[in-house]
């Protein structure tokens with residue numbers, strides 16, 4: 001494999017591409033929007049996922065196709081897969097594109113989720129609230145990220161709803177949120193990084209800290225659960241698995257079939273970071289082992305946090321990553337820093 005096609009030209013695609021470049025591989029990015037990373041010297045196709053000619057031309061120039069964005073339309077995937085292999089596979093995409101399918105899958109393989117109910121009509125919503133109660137969270141089945149498309153329901157009477165196909169989730173009173181960045185190679189070997197402790201604010205990841213400070217029993221359980229997920233999907237690539245820690249054990253919040261924001265600390269903590277790990281998996285190369293060599297705190301630079309950039313650049317033991325997005329917007333991830341704390 002010499003050229004890897006990446007669907008999506010945001011910061012994850014950009015960092016995947018940089019990692020591939022270090023391994024002597026080329027990347028070709030398919031970015032339908034105005035690409036935030038278009039200033040970087042890779043080929044960017046400004047065409048939509050409905051443009052089958054552009055998709056075909058893209059697929060023909062690469063050896064394998066991966067993605068940094070899981071909401072690629074099925075028709076585009078059908079076409080691409082008829083030309084080149086897609087890694088991680090279509091089942092992983094189908095499962096994680098839809099919160100209802102995802103939760104059913106997780107329960108089927110024996111992993112706990114928040115209690116949930118399918119909400120397709122106003123009647124369903126009333127019935128779901130009657131069973132699950134409040135507080136609960138109504139989430140759109142598809143397309144949500146950074147807490148978008150979610151409505152918290154605090155009182156069961158007259159819950160507001162936009163009409164989008166959704167799931168109602170019981171509110172989990174967790175003590176911590178953690179995530180496992182796990183990888184599975186083409187040979188079926190699995191490697192995981194040390195689970196990170198995540199802090200979210202307003203639905204957006206703010207900070208990830210490793211080590212998490214949690215007992216080994218919990219972090220080992222989390223890694224075993226993540227391994228069960230990638231094995232069940234016959235997965236090839238890196239996956240992010242978000243979990244809630246509760247007194248009754250670990251609950252899987254959601255999975256992302258790609259490199260994950262809570263895995264950015266691996267850039268400063270590991271010999272092979274999550275981006276290189278994903279490229280290795282997709283290219284059929286041996287995986288890195290996931291060993292952590294430093295204690296790291298990853299902090300996202302969101303919106304106006306960019307004002308701190310001069311100070312951050314002047315600080316010791318801080319690795320700065322800026323995504324080169326054209327415009328600062330509130331709530332938008334503009335970059336991140338990895339602070340080596342030990």
Ligand code: ATP
Nearest residue numbers: 114137144145146147148169170171172200203254
């Ligand atoms: P992303 O994909 O960017 O991680 P998302 O939009 O898919 O975010 P979720 O991960 O579902 O959103 O939720 C965002 C955050 O909201 C969670 O990390 C958690 O802090 C909180 N949250 C979500 N669901 C629940 C729940 N059932 N109980 C308690 N808190 C929740």
Ligand code: MG
Nearest residue numbers: 144145146254
């Ligand atoms: Mg999500």
Ligand code: MG
Nearest residue numbers: 146242253254
């Ligand atoms: Mg999430």
